[in-house]
Amino acid sequence: MRLTANTPPPAKRKPMLPLVEKYRPLKISDCVLPVAIKTTFEGIVRTGTVPNMILAGSAGCGKTTVARALCSELGLDSMFINASEDGGIDVLRTKIRNFASTVSLNGGKKIVILDEADYLNPQSTQPALRGAIEEFAANCQFIMTCNYKARIIEPLHSRCTVVNFKIPAKEKPALAGQFLERAKIIMDAEGIEYEERAVAELIIRYFPDFRKVLNTIQRHSVGGAITSSVLSVGKDVDISVLIKAMKARSFPDIRKWVAEHSDTEPSIIFRTIYDGLQEKLEPAAIPQAVLILGEYQYKAAFVADQELNMVACCLMLASDCTFTK
Numbered sequence: 001m002r003l004t005a006n007t008p009p010p011a012k013r014k015p016m017l018p019l020v021e022k023y024r025p026l027k028i029s030d031c032v033l034p035v036a037i038k039t040t041f042e043g044i045v046r047t048g049t050v051p052n053m054i055l056a057g058s059a060g061c062g063k064t065t066v067a068r069a070l071c072s073e074l075g076l077d078s079m080f081i082n083a084s085e086d087g088g089i090d091v092l093r094t095k096i097r098n099f100a101s102t103v104s105l106n107g108g109k110k111i112v113i114l115d116e117a118d119y120l121n122p123q124s125t126q127p128a129l130r131g132a133i134e135e136f137a138a139n140c141q142f143i144m145t146c147n148y149k150a151r152i153i154e155p156l157h158s159r160c161t162v163v164n165f166k167i168p169a170k171e172k173p174a175l176a177g178q179f180l181e182r183a184k185i186i187m188d189a190e191g192i193e194y195e196e197r198a199v200a201e202l203i204i205r206y207f208p209d210f211r212k213v214l215n216t217i218q219r220h221s222v223g224g225a226i227t228s229s230v231l232s233v234g235k236d237v238d239i240s241v242l243i244k245a246m247k248a249r250s251f252p253d254i255r256k257w258v259a260e261h262s263d264t265e266p267s268i269i270f271r272t273i274y275d276g277l278q279e280k281l282e283p284a285a286i287p288q289a290v291l292i293l294g295e296y297q298y299k300a301a302f303v304a305d306q307e308l309n310m311v312a313c314c315l316m317l318a319s320d321c322t323f324t325k
Contacts, residue, residue, distance in 0.1 A: 296310070
């Protein structure tokens with residue numbers, strides 16, 4: 001419910017399921033998508049024919065939701081595999097082969113959803129997948145989602161329809177508005193108190209990662225309402241102490257600063273450092289610093305330990321770059 005001056009203290013609520021799963025759309029028409037992408041998938045629903053596809057785009061923009069909504073709306077048998085956890089060659093030889101080789105009880109084609117397919121081994125699993133796509137073409141289709149389509153080998157690109165979940169700049173305000181209305185419906189249904197302005201700011205901050213918006217709402221709703229206090233988390237990061245530690249090449253101080261800011265999004269820290277390069281570094285050192293930041297920001301999408309990755313980035317900056325006095 002929307003928070004006002006007369007809103008009574010929130011009553012204790014039962015533990016909630018993850019909002020991103022509980023309210024995941026089951027139809028393409030309910031997905032928040034750019035017009036061209038939504039039109040494409042509505043056409044697939046109308047024809048009832050799902051091609052082999054690669055859905056590529058940034059985290060939380062709806063790729064997995066679309067894949068699941070297609071299967072749900074068309075009533076297709078599907079198998080979901082998280083390739084980042086279960087994407088070895090043995091999975092293809094056993095689970096996928098056993099599923100794809102049998103006839104669907106519903107009479108239609110089966111669908112294998114390979115989530116985060118850019119984690120599939122490009123030397124073994126991905127090449128083997130080429131043969132599986134062709135072998136089971138009469139009975140099963142494959143939908144792969146990925147953040148980085150360049151990590152999927154070209155032979156798979158040629159066998160699939162590639163859909164880029166890229167949002168045109170002119171459509172961003174409308175999509176943000178649609179998701180704000182969706183978020184309000186979810187919060188009202190869950191009895192979560194909120195300030196509409198605070199929720200709108202969250203959407204702007206994390207756009208187009210709508211999954212992160214819902215996860216942030218759920219996280220902070222446990223301790224109370226969604227208010228402007230939520231916006232202060234991870235905002236306006238002061239890197240002056242970190243810069244001083246890097247100038248001194250002090251590993252203990254760098255590690256301490258990173259540990260103290262472990263709740264801050266790595267992307268915010270990378271961006272804050274990037275924005276301050278001109279003032280903190282000698283001009284000749286800026287190109288190298290940009291390359292280092294770009295490399296470690298890319299790695300942040302894959303590493304298991306974000307703190308270790310951030311410390312490594314800071315040590316590289318300290319070692320390879322000359323700071324101003």
